[in-house]
Amino acid sequence: MVKTIKKITSNNFLDILKNQGADPFFKAMFSSTAPPFYHDVLKFVRDMNIAGMSPNTILAYSYDIRHFLKYFTDHHPALDSWSQFTPEVLKEFFANGFNNLSNSSKSRKRASINRLFTYIVKDLNILTENPLDKQSAIRTKKANNRETNLPVHLTVDESLRLIDVIVNRGLDENNRWKAWMKTRDIAMFSILLSTGLRVTEFCEMKMNDARAILSEKQYKLVGKGNKERVIPFNKSALGRMEQYLKVRPRPEGEHDYVWLSRTHQPLQRHDVYQILKTYQELADINKKLSPHKLRHSFATHLLQNETDLRTIQVLLGHANIATTQIYTHVEDARKITAVEKLPEY
Structure with missing residues (x-):
């Protein structure tokens, strides 16, 4: 199943949506997600699809969130509720789960995680506040080099x-x-x-x-x-x-x-x-x-x-x-x- 997921792109994802429906993809993507979180995440990605978000955007969010949850499955298997994602726990992920990623990739993944928690708060009413909103949640460190965050481009x-x-x-x-x-x-x-x-x-x-x-x-x-x-x-x-x-x-x-x-x-x-x-x-x-x-x-x-x-x-x-x-x-x-x-x- 993993090999199939790796071959999914924005183009053939459109064909999947038209011919098979979204559920086969979503279930395959999150098949390894821990049961306490599985159905909530499925609702999240299904609602993105229903809202008409582009296939490319849905794929990006799906991969980011799967990476996020897999980190905790591997390192904190006892984690079994959204309330346990405290700012301190998130700090650890932001410090160790982003190895070898560029600042732009880190920012995108952080945005995906933030959108998930916003959904859990506002749509599912499971949490009363987004743990990423708290000041103690770590943010991407910006390098002192003034050109670090400039977009790479061709002359x-x-x-x-x-x-x-x-x-x-x-x-x-x-x-x-x-x-x-x-x-x-x-x-x-x-x-x-x-x-x-x-x-x-x-x-x-x-x-x-x-x-x-x-x-x-x-x-x-x-x-x-x-x-x-x-x-x-x-x-x-x-x-x-x-x-x-x-x-x-x-x-x-x-x-x-x-x-x-x-x-x-x-x-x-x-x-x-x-x-x-x-x-x-x-x-x-x-x-x-x-x-x-x-x-x-x-x-x-x-x-x-x-x-x-x-x-x-x-x-x-x-x-x-x-x-x-x-x-x-x-x-x-x-x-x-x-x-x-x-x-x-």
């Missing part, structure tokens, strides 16, 4: 270098990397860098979406949190997509996804990540990259071109402009560095 030069290595890459001898895949990869990274699409939004694009994009020069989609937004496609992105659609294989089957893997299956997030890692090495870009970092790059490049924050917020689909303001720190750090390099007059 314009690195972005162009990434595209260039794809354009100039030759086909391999065993022909596993075919000509149509080269056209796909050029289009994929050109579009991600010039639109700021989330990788899940990109992978879920259907052929009807692609035809509408070519016709209207923009992508109308319902993104994270069921929010509608319109993403303009510039001339380059439109041209790259049009070139890909001309050579895109037309596999037999029911799916109608635009972006296909080598085996003609819908491209998944982890596929995009692996492809990016290949080109990152070829382009000699020594940064901790992921497809989401291309979204950071898009926002940063807009800011460097003096685009106002409100426009960037709308393009990214951020609910709160405070989320968008993190990109201003990139420019702040650049200014500070520039001043620090001045001679000592």
Whole structure:
């Protein structure tokens, strides 16, 4: 069952919801959860599904909460009620259960745990207060280095270098990397860098979406949190997509996804990540990259071109402009560095 869970992605989770219902996934995901917590957690994730949260969000919360509860199953098997999750017990988890995770991953997991406890308080009425609300619950320590929390992104030069290595890459001898895949990869990274699409939004694009994009020069989609937004496609992105659609294989089957893997299956997030890692090495870009970092790059490049924050917020689909303001720190750090390099007059 665990092997099946590891293969579940936002794309095939949609198929599971449509064809099998959510319960098989939820029960498999939390099959090892201790009985005192099992049914409450099931209610929590089911209600997220009923509320219309995106599959990707439900998956992220599910994995985070499973990790959280597994820690206590392994280290505190006698724990048998929500009331025993005191600030002191949570301190231990935050100190020892987050090993080898980045600050952004820690923050996301903390947000998932916080949402679970909020549900237990407000929806299930099991607790009267959220233990994470108490000041004694530990928070992520922030490093003194002022650039620690800046989003990793590609410079314009690195972005162009990434595209260039794809354009100039030759086909391999065993022909596993075919000509149509080269056209796909050029289009994929050109579009991600010039639109700021989330990788899940990109992978879920259907052929009807692609035809509408070519016709209207923009992508109308319902993104994270069921929010509608319109993403303009510039001339380059439109041209790259049009070139890909001309050579895109037309596999037999029911799916109608635009972006296909080598085996003609819908491209998944982890596929995009692996492809990016290949080109990152070829382009000699020594940064901790992921497809989401291309979204950071898009926002940063807009800011460097003096685009106002409100426009960037709308393009990214951020609910709160405070989320968008993190990109201003990139420019702040650049200014500070520039001043620090001045001679000592």
